Amino acid sequence: MKAAVLVFPGSNCDRDLAVAFEAAGADVEMVWHKDTKLPDGVDIVGVPGGFSYGDYLRCGAIAANSPITHELKSHADRGGYVIGICNGFQILTETGLLPGALLRNAGLKYICKHVPLKVETSASAFTEGYNAGDVLSIPIAHHEGNYFADDETIKRLSGEDRVAFTYTENPNGAKADIAGILSENRRVLGMMPHPERAADVGHGGTDGTALFRALMGAMTPA
Amino acid sequence: MKARVHVMLKTGVLDPQGEAVRHALGALGFDGVNGVRQGKVIELDLAEDASEADVTQMCEKLLANTVIESYQVEMLS
Numbered sequence: 001m002k003a004a005v006l007v008f009p010g011s012n013c014d015r016d017l018a019v020a021f022e023a024a025g026a027d028v029e030m031v032w033h034k035d036t037k038l039p040d041g042v043d044i045v046g047v048p049g050g051f052s053y054g055d056y057l058r059c060g061a062i063a064a065n066s067p068i069t070h071e072l073k074s075h076a077d078r079g080g081y082v083i084g085i086c087n088g089f090q091i092l093t094e095t096g097l098l099p100g101a102l103l104r105n106a107g108l109k110y111i112c113k114h115v116p117l118k119v120e121t122s123a124s125a126f127t128e129g130y131n132a133g134d135v136l137s138i139p140i141a142h143h144e145g146n147y148f149a150d151d152e153t154i155k156r157l158s159g160e161d162r163v164a165f166t167y168t169e170n171p172n173g174a175k176a177d178i179a180g181i182l183s184e185n186r187r188v189l190g191m192m193p194h195p196e197r198a199a200d201v202g203h204g205g206t207d208g209t210a211l212f213r214a215l216m217g218a219m220t221p222a
Numbered sequence: 223m224k225a226r227v228h229v230m231l232k233t234g235v236l237d238p239q240g241e242a243v244r245h246a247l248g249a250l251g252f253d254g255v256n257g258v259r260q261g262k263v264i265e266l267d268l269a270e271d272a273s274e275a276d277v278t279q280m281c282e283k284l285l286a287n288t289v290i291e292s293y294q295v296e297m298l299s
Contacts, residue, residue: 058287065284094287101289103231108238148235148290173236 013049024212049086060090089190100149106173129214
């Protein structure tokens with residue numbers, strides 16, 4: 001399996017994500033935001049966390065209009081897999097690949113800690129290594145992680161089993177406790193918590209490992 | 223040609239920053255502040271033939287996220 005990790009100015013989880021992909025058995029290529037082409041034969045594109053473009057204007061807004069992001073959209077439109085974590089999730093909502101938006105945390109503070117994270121569905125390449133109902137310990141590190149969408153969208157997401165993860169102790173005011181969601185074809189995942197920071201014993205937890213492992217086994221060609 | 227764009231969180235979208243400012247005003251003794259909403263103002267210096275429709279396009283594509291924000295365009299000469 002071949003993975004590409006996008007790198008924007010201000011990305012800071014790009015290498016962590018690459019290490020997690022590699023540990024799960026993927027060949028990884030880093031792709032700079034000014035590149036206009038993804039490597040041939042890429043199965044999954046990782047959009048990493050960080051502060052792309054210094055979070056100027058809105059988190060993810062500038063990255064959503066970067067040259068490589070147009071390629072990312074075509075990749076997703078072709079049925080390719082995409083995972084966006086933290087700032088990557090914000091970028092995916094800004095591009096419209098996922099619905100909703102991430103607002104400032106309701107408590108106004110930047111939160112950096114492990115949180116209990118409930119797996120809501122195992123029906124995706126990302127989550128089939130877990131059982132629905134499993135509660136994982138995964139770190140969050142964000143200031144704008146408060147998921148917002150109108151009531152109709154929230155209803156549709158839950159009706160279509162597209163809520164991948166929820167918080168059991170909502171840390172940021174996210175609507176319906178949502179921590180991660182899937183696209184309609186279930187091949188694009190956006191989540192605020194960082195599974196790549198819980199993917200090695202040195203991290204103090206390995207609950208994120210199963211996500212990357214399952215992904216490598218479960219992806220089917222676009 | 224100059225334009226000024228006002229971007230605000232939509233009504234109904236929680237504005238925790240505005241709320242924090244409201245609390246701070248109360249703590250300073252300013253009574254009767256029932257609500258504070260915080261937004262942003264973006265000033266654009268444009269070519270002479272730029273139209274309001276151009277600026278609206280800019281808002282739709284980049285300056286505002288219409289999922290959570292509303293915007294108002296003010297054309298200045």
